[in-house]
Amino acid sequence: MTDRALYIAMTGASASLKTQASVSHNLANADTVGFQATLGGTAAAPITGPGHASRVAAAAQTFGVSGAHGGIVNTGGTLDVALQSDRWLAVQDSQGGVAYTRAGNLQMTANGLLTSNGRPVIGADGAPLTVPPHQSLDIASDGTISIVPQGQPASTIAEAGRLRVVEARTADMVRGDDGLMRPANGQPPAPAAGESLVTGALENSNVEATSMLVQMIQTARAFEMQVRVLQSVDENARSANSLLSSR
Amino acid sequence: MTQALWIAKTGLDAQQTRMAVISNNLANTNTTGFKRDRAEFQDLLYQTVRQPGGASSEQTQLPTGLSTGTGVRVAATAKEFSQGSLAVTGGALDVGIDGRGFFEVLMPDGSTAYTRDGSFKRSPQGELVTSSGYPVQPGIQFPEGTQSVTISPDGTVTVKLQGQAEDVQVGALTLADFVNPAGLQAKGGNLYVETGASGPAQTGAPGTNGVGMLAQGQLEGSNVNVVEELVSMIETQRAYETNAKAISTTDSMLGFLNNNL
Numbered sequence: 055m056t057d058r059a060l061y062i063a064m065t066g067a068s069a070s071l072k073t074q075a076s077v078s079h080n081l082a083n084a085d086t087v088g089f090q091a092t093l094g095g096t097a098a099a100p101i102t103g104p105g106h107a108s109r110v111a112a113a114a115q116t117f118g119v120s121g122a123h124g125g126i127v128n129t130g131g132t133l134d135v136a137l138q139s140d141r142w143l144a145v146q147d148s149q150g151g152v153a154y155t156r157a158g159n160l161q162m163t164a165n166g167l168l169t170s171n172g173r174p175v176i177g178a179d180g181a182p183l184t185v186p187p188h189q190s191l192d193i194a195s196d197g198t199i200s201i202v203p204q205g206q207p208a209s210t211i212a213e214a215g216r217l218r219v220v221e222a223r224t225a226d227m228v229r230g231d232d233g234l235m236r237p238a239n240g241q242p243p244a245p246a247a248g249e250s251l252v253t254g255a256l257e258n259s260n261v262e263a264t265s266m267l268v269q270m271i272q273t274a275r276a277f278e279m280q281v282r283v284l285q286s287v288d289e290n291a292r293s294a295n296s297l298l299s300s301r
Numbered sequence: 302m303t304q305a306l307w308i309a310k311t312g313l314d315a316q317q318t319r320m321a322v323i324s325n326n327l328a329n330t331n332t333t334g335f336k337r338d339r340a341e342f343q344d345l346l347y348q349t350v351r352q353p354g355g356a357s358s359e360q361t362q363l364p365t366g367l368s369t370g371t372g373v374r375v376a377a378t379a380k381e382f383s384q385g386s387l388a389v390t391g392g393a394l395d396v397g398i399d400g401r402g403f404f405e406v407l408m409p410d411g412s413t414a415y416t417r418d419g420s421f422k423r424s425p426q427g428e429l430v431t432s433s434g435y436p437v438q439p440g441i442q443f444p445e446g447t448q449s450v451t452i453s454p455d456g457t458v459t460v461k462l463q464g465q466a467e468d469v470q471v472g473a474l475t476l477a478d479f480v481n482p483a484g485l486q487a488k489g490g491n492l493y494v495e496t497g498a499s500g501p502a503q504t505g506a507p508g509t510n511g512v513g514m515l516a517q518g519q520l521e522g523s524n525v526n527v528v529e530e531l532v533s534m535i536e537t538q539r540a541y542e543t544n545a546k547a548i549s550t551t552d553s554m555l556g557f558l559n560n561n562l
Contacts, residue, residue: 072369074550075305077305078372079308079369082544082547083342084543085316085373085540114350114367116367116368116369130383162483163481164497164499171341187503189401205509205511231349231368232347233343233346263539263540271550277554278554281557281561284562285561288562
């Protein structure tokens, strides 16, 4: 009797702490470019076995990431791109595989390699994208990069490659331990057609600080209730013990 | 158990760093040729506690997993090399760069530094030097009896000497450009040094290969946009507050646990 209530309330309290961790993580990333909030929560985990099926423990779960669109901030940067809904930028992960991100604050290395958060950005041909020395650079809304090559008059426009932008729903993607997204079914998503990004702008984190704060308060209160249950169960057990020992 | 506390702490750290970057930008609003920094945030690694798609029994799979993020960090402070506005000063040795490029400066230790601060002076020895007294490269020597100096947009430096009708060319200023100026290391004193990330300097005459032209009698102001910095400051403060709130909430949860059990 005691153990059921105690352990079940314990799973709830422990799940609340885990939820609070994911809320903290979302709040910490409220200013990270292209960040997508973790949808954390609890799920019922019935305890199966012989006897009356009365025990349903709580298990902390991650229900993927929020597909909400973050606010667009105009920065004017030539290498800043904000992706439209359901569009992803292909980058190379540390194992050399392809992964996807919405962080469009691109950088250029000394060799002209385009990177996003230090990871090489992949071009339409599947290889990391390198831009030759240039005087000016422009990224079109379909990801085509056009440059004025160094030493050429401004009227000379050359195509320096194209960003690989794919189309996939957030719900069909899974976030890996490195924070990059990969398709849940393992199939490479289809390349996005037409207009898929805005240059000179960045997509902010899609974390809504207000709703996160509300969730934080709610989780804290739920935790207090779970602790109350632990406390009551403890008191029950104590009085049962004292009744028995007074005999 | 205190995971949430530590995650929120990373948020406070990152916002604190961003505030320092904003303060530095604001402090340099009037620094000649200053380029603003931008703090770039990155989410930290995720810990997968339970893999989505893992087997929950022989026939069934877990539909969702549990992976907790571990916070945020400032991954980089990126310099933004957008053009600052050129202000007319009228000084003959004030040179602004309109476009890409840096002046080359010879440091006392023999190394080379780069700057966009063109508030040059004439040294007692007649050399063209920066306001810190470091010679500008390639060296320009003003002969005795120099009355006026003209610096043309393509870098040619001519002087008018006392008692001579014709102007004399004493040298030419060049500009150095980098593939990735954002990779330069700022040294303070309006100077930058080359790094592996910036790529080697490519020196050329102003107006060639995409580098800018020179503007005599003008100085480039800082590219800090005060309004933008103030808005970022408010944003940073609010983000700091929410992270602090996360810490106090988690703390009170643990406090409640300790006091009631």
